Amino acid sequence: MAAASGSALPTVADRDALWEALGWRPEPAQVERFGALQQQLREWNGRLNLTRLVEGDDYWIAQVFDSLWPLVPLLSGPHRDQPLELIDVGTGCGVPGLVLALALPQARLTLVDSVGRKVEAVRAMAAALGLEQRVCLRCERIELTGRAPECRGRFDWAVARAVARAPVVAEYLVPLLAPSGRALLYRGQWSEQDQADLERACHQLRARIETVQRRELPGERGLRHAVCLAPTASCPGTYPRAVGIPAKVPLGQAV
Numbered sequence: 001m002a003a004a005s006g007s008a009l010p011t012v013a014d015r016d017a018l019w020e021a022l023g024w025r026p027e028p029a030q031v032e033r034f035g036a037l038q039q040q041l042r043e044w045n046g047r048l049n050l051t052r053l054v055e056g057d058d059y060w061i062a063q064v065f066d067s068l069w070p071l072v073p074l075l076s077g078p079h080r081d082q083p084l085e086l087i088d089v090g091t092g093c094g095v096p097g098l099v100l101a102l103a104l105p106q107a108r109l110t111l112v113d114s115v116g117r118k119v120e121a122v123r124a125m126a127a128a129l130g131l132e133q134r135v136c137l138r139c140e141r142i143e144l145t146g147r148a149p150e151c152r153g154r155f156d157w158a159v160a161r162a163v164a165r166a167p168v169v170a171e172y173l174v175p176l177l178a179p180s181g182r183a184l185l186y187r188g189q190w191s192e193q194d195q196a197d198l199e200r201a202c203h204q205l206r207a208r209i210e211t212v213q214r215r216e217l218p219g220e221r222g223l224r225h226a227v228c229l230a231p232t233a234s235c236p237g238t239y240p241r242a243v244g245i246p247a248k249v250p251l252g253q254a255v
């Protein structure tokens, strides 16, 4: 896709190719709102260094497409009109959380990050996009979110992109899942060693690796993996461990 740098939307031809590759076609109004999110990111990037992926393909492929591709069945299937509860942990500049909020008009999103200035920027972006009724921001460490009664065991989907190593992210996400919920880990490369490390962590969390999807992003933006976890039983109350411990001593490697 060759969107001109600085334009709010890719050309119609580029956009069609993008949605065709994705396997989901947003309504024209949704495309406009993705463009409005891009404009918000531009404006907030002028004040805070939120993300470098704002213009052209960087935005439309590495942010929008990359957020959506693992969840295409959710966007077009019977779930589309259900009021799903999703949580994006380590949301940073609001991705994938805000992109998912725009793509799933009935869903409620909780976005968590421990950096106050990012959370305030994303809160303002959500309000500017008219999402304040469906998007809730929490400024806290994820280890605490996983112990908050209003969050623990509540979510249909818990997602994280570019937050930490997979066993660490699993410890953040699994305690947040409802019994029928799913965790989605957005990953770049994925090796047999990654799989083995995550399997050991999942065993301790009472979860299993359900699927590992793999795809190349369009425009030679690189290989991505989407790892989906399903609970096998209630997550033990010992997880997530205290703030900082999951990253310091990742599950499966603790002695």
Ligand SMILES: C[S@@+](CC[C@H](N)C(=O)[O-])C[C@H]1O[C@@H](n2cnc3c(N)ncnc32)[C@H](O)[C@@H]1O
Binding pocket: 051, 089, 090, 091, 092, 093, 094, 095, 096, 112, 113, 114, 115, 118, 140, 141, 142, 143, 160, 161, 162, 163, 164
């Ligand atoms: C590299 S950014 C990724 C942001 C976004 N998800 C994306 O894909 O562009 C990672 C974010 O996770 C947040 N983060 C990492 N560990 C965290 C924790 N334990 N609790 C809360 N936020 C955390 C950081 O503050 C940072 O904003």
